[in-house]
Amino acid sequence: MRALVLTAIIIIFAFVVKVDLTEGSLQFAAINPKNTENALCEKQREPNYITVQTIQGDTIHSLFALHPAKVPMTFPERLQLFYELNPHLQLQALVPGENIKLPLSFEFENTCGK
Incomplete structure (x- = not known):
């Protein structure tokens, strides 16, 4: 039973790390808000x-x-x-x-x- 619980914890941890690496961290998204007008202007250059x-x-x-x-x-x-x-x-x-x-x-x- 202990091995099953440990395996489940490792799988959940690996899934969370994979999602964080591929989609990014939500808490960091609010730290650096981009000026949308400047960002749009940069794309048009x-x-x-x-x-x-x-x-x-x-x-x-x-x-x-x-x-x-x-x-x-x-x-x-x-x-x-x-x-x-x-x-x-x-x-x-x-x-x-x-x-x-x-x-x-x-x-x-x-x-x-x-």
Whole structure:
């Protein structure tokens, strides 16, 4: 009987830890209330970019070479911005005729009303 109770306690404890790690702690949610207006404004910020239409044989490398960035940035940095602007392309190849956004700089355009 003792082993059964101990097993039940361990399972309940493991479940509580799993829920806490995946969904977060409720008591910490009220400590740092976010300003919803600023949070919404942050989501509307986008890096400077141009929109291009792909053709057969285009790759991300070739598009970056044809349209260089305005400021020096490494390929991984520009690739990260590219996937932030085009999240649908993360696990997909470029399709000819598709309009995609190419990042040109780290500077962000604020699309919020001031």
